[in-house]
Amino acid sequence: MTDATGSEAGTAWRRIADELEAAIGRGDYQEGATLPSSLALAERYGVHRHTVRQAFRHLADRGLVTVSRGRGTQVTAPRFPYRIGRRVSMRTNFGAAGISVAGSMLGAEIVAGEAEACAALRLEEGAPLWQVEALSLAGGIPVSTGVHLLPVARFPEFDRVFVESGSSITAAFKACGIPDYVRLSTRLSARIASEREALLLKIEPGAAVMVSKAVDALPDLTPIHLIDGIFAGERMEMVVEPFGELPSPPAGESGA
Amino acid sequence: MTDATGSEAGTAWRRIADELEAAIGRGDYQEGATLPSSLALAERYGVHRHTVRQAFRHLADRGLVTVSRGRGTQVTAPRFPYRIGRRVSMRTNFGAAGISVAGSMLGAEIVAGEAEACAALRLEEGAPLWQVEALSLAGGIPVSTGVHLLPVARFPEFDRVFVESGSSITAAFKACGIPDYVRLSTRLSARIASEREALLLKIEPGAAVMVSKAVDALPDLTPIHLIDGIFAGERMEMVVEPFGELPSPPAGESGA
Structure with missing residues (x-):
């Protein structure tokens, strides 16, 4: 009962999430900074916005970013x-x-x-x-x-x-x-x-x-x-x- | 430096809060039940709605009720x-x-x-x-x-x-x-x-x-x-x- 995450979309969101996480880790995006929009990232990676949103959700679930309606996706300040x-x-x-x-x-x-x-x-x-x-x-x-x-x-x-x-x-x-x-x-x-x-x-x-x-x-x-x-x-x-x-x-x- | 809570309004919201708490304690309002509206209670007690809302806030701060926009004031189920x-x-x-x-x-x-x-x-x-x-x-x-x-x-x-x-x-x-x-x-x-x-x-x-x-x-x-x-x-x-x-x-x- 292993999830199918080897698919194209599965690999894509994971790669985007990993790269964003690395960029946050390097300090490219500081605490409180707003990440590029899902549209901008979708164009950059050549994927559907849904795939970028999946990456955002993954980062949000791990507490790295905070997704809020209207304000975009922001780097979470550490608690x-x-x-x-x-x-x-x-x-x-x-x-x-x-x-x-x-x-x-x-x-x-x-x-x-x-x-x-x-x-x-x-x-x-x-x-x-x-x-x-x-x-x-x-x-x-x-x-x-x-x-x-x-x-x-x-x-x-x-x-x-x-x-x-x-x-x-x-x-x-x-x-x-x-x-x-x-x-x-x-x-x-x-x-x-x-x-x-x-x-x-x-x-x-x-x-x-x-x-x-x-x-x-x-x-x-x-x-x-x-x-x-x-x-x-x-x-x-x-x-x-x-x-x-x-x-x-x-x-x-x-x-x- | 003691708060002035002996005023008319101070006494009124406290009395309403105490009576609502007693009613919840007796089971008149069960868990999840919606309390009467602030308007209805204001009429019943002959006070301004603001006074009733102050009573609601007091009960909410104590975790007894949950105030939500559109759904009114509900008796909180114990956590x-x-x-x-x-x-x-x-x-x-x-x-x-x-x-x-x-x-x-x-x-x-x-x-x-x-x-x-x-x-x-x-x-x-x-x-x-x-x-x-x-x-x-x-x-x-x-x-x-x-x-x-x-x-x-x-x-x-x-x-x-x-x-x-x-x-x-x-x-x-x-x-x-x-x-x-x-x-x-x-x-x-x-x-x-x-x-x-x-x-x-x-x-x-x-x-x-x-x-x-x-x-x-x-x-x-x-x-x-x-x-x-x-x-x-x-x-x-x-x-x-x-x-x-x-x-x-x-x-x-x-x-x-």
């Missing part, structure tokens, strides 16, 4: 790897790559905790929680936005401390006497960005976002922090490596 | 939790919930492995690899599709064995003398489904998918299997719990 391990900190993740992280608090209020949130934080329903909305930028580009829920009893002045800590959760926790914390749980799914999220993250309306529902805890596993976060799907890649970091093949070695 | 731990198997994930998994092989061919794939599998570039495309269904609903890459040297007749194993990777590995395997790495991001993916997964064109690039290995951590998978974002939720499974609050307890 930033964001490690979800026993400790998760945005500044650690980006800092390791020498990328500066900045954050801002969009709003903070004290709410009566809903049943589900209070259960996750092991509190009585209705316990007062900080509900803090924040935006995070890495290298000046918005990468995530989200709502943080924290017990007011443990963090009586979280709004002030968070702002004074430069909107860093890790720094705010330290200022509140919590030198270390762990990531208990992360639940990831995908959906289309809301209009507000697209505006905040500066992504196209209708773009895909990763939805992250996470729980941070003290080192003794007492949950203290819930995060409902939204990550720009085109900019980030969550990495889960339960046996530790893998040696990754050197970048840019796949072409030519 | 199926898919655990990404040291072992990841679709049948184990769904089987634990009593959901049957079926798979089908869409195609299989032997290809000369590209540099990146061969590096990940610790093979010489160009080593022959099985490239197997498959579709997985859970409870009769398509949940993922993807391309599997496996060394031909280790799996000489993988296409036949995979089909004979009912398109189960775990069963096919067993039949090839590999009784156990581990998940070395999973990289998750989000993007818009391609037309073909939308057709295969029976999701709306333009819907968000989770993209998973994963590496399976022998228990001694020798990589043997690469998976480029696509999961329907609206149906699945990847769960990462490095300290083990959390006690989850009982379902349906958040309403009333």
Whole structure:
């Protein structure tokens, strides 16, 4: 049961895809650059446009290009790897790559905790929680936005401390006497960005976002922090490596 | 720096959202059901449509409803939790919930492995690899599709064995003398489904998918299997719990 890919058309799209991939690898087309149109490439290779589109689809399936209606076929910028391990900190993740992280608090209020949130934080329903909305930028580009829920009893002045800590959760926790914390749980799914999220993250309306529902805890596993976060799907890649970091093949070695 | 949410409008959208949430919790609106229009609710509550839309957005941000242009506001079906731990198997994930998994092989061919794939599998570039495309269904609903890459040297007749194993990777590995395997790495991001993916997964064109690039290995951590998978974002939720499974609050307890 082997596919028939030895046909003329099969060979042609593959050759076009391979040549485009090599050109991207060489940097002939930089990140974000638009590839020649399917019409132009069809003329250059003497094939039907359908064959070029098949090559585009192959490259898109491999994440090398992004095909969008009206904008043509663009070279995908590599997604930033964001490690979800026993400790998760945005500044650690980006800092390791020498990328500066900045954050801002969009709003903070004290709410009566809903049943589900209070259960996750092991509190009585209705316990007062900080509900803090924040935006995070890495290298000046918005990468995530989200709502943080924290017990007011443990963090009586979280709004002030968070702002004074430069909107860093890790720094705010330290200022509140919590030198270390762990990531208990992360639940990831995908959906289309809301209009507000697209505006905040500066992504196209209708773009895909990763939805992250996470729980941070003290080192003794007492949950203290819930995060409902939204990550720009085109900019980030969550990495889960339960046996530790893998040696990754050197970048840019796949072409030519 | 506390938000002003005690205003008339602030109270109104919150009350509408709370009542709708309670109604969803009671089952007045079942999964997939369409809520009354913003116009109808605005009349019922004697508020501006904008206030109702704010309530919808709040419920959407919490994942309870899905707002789509033209289709109105629908109750979100809960996403199926898919655990990404040291072992990841679709049948184990769904089987634990009593959901049957079926798979089908869409195609299989032997290809000369590209540099990146061969590096990940610790093979010489160009080593022959099985490239197997498959579709997985859970409870009769398509949940993922993807391309599997496996060394031909280790799996000489993988296409036949995979089909004979009912398109189960775990069963096919067993039949090839590999009784156990581990998940070395999973990289998750989000993007818009391609037309073909939308057709295969029976999701709306333009819907968000989770993209998973994963590496399976022998228990001694020798990589043997690469998976480029696509999961329907609206149906699945990847769960990462490095300290083990959390006690989850009982379902349906958040309403009333």
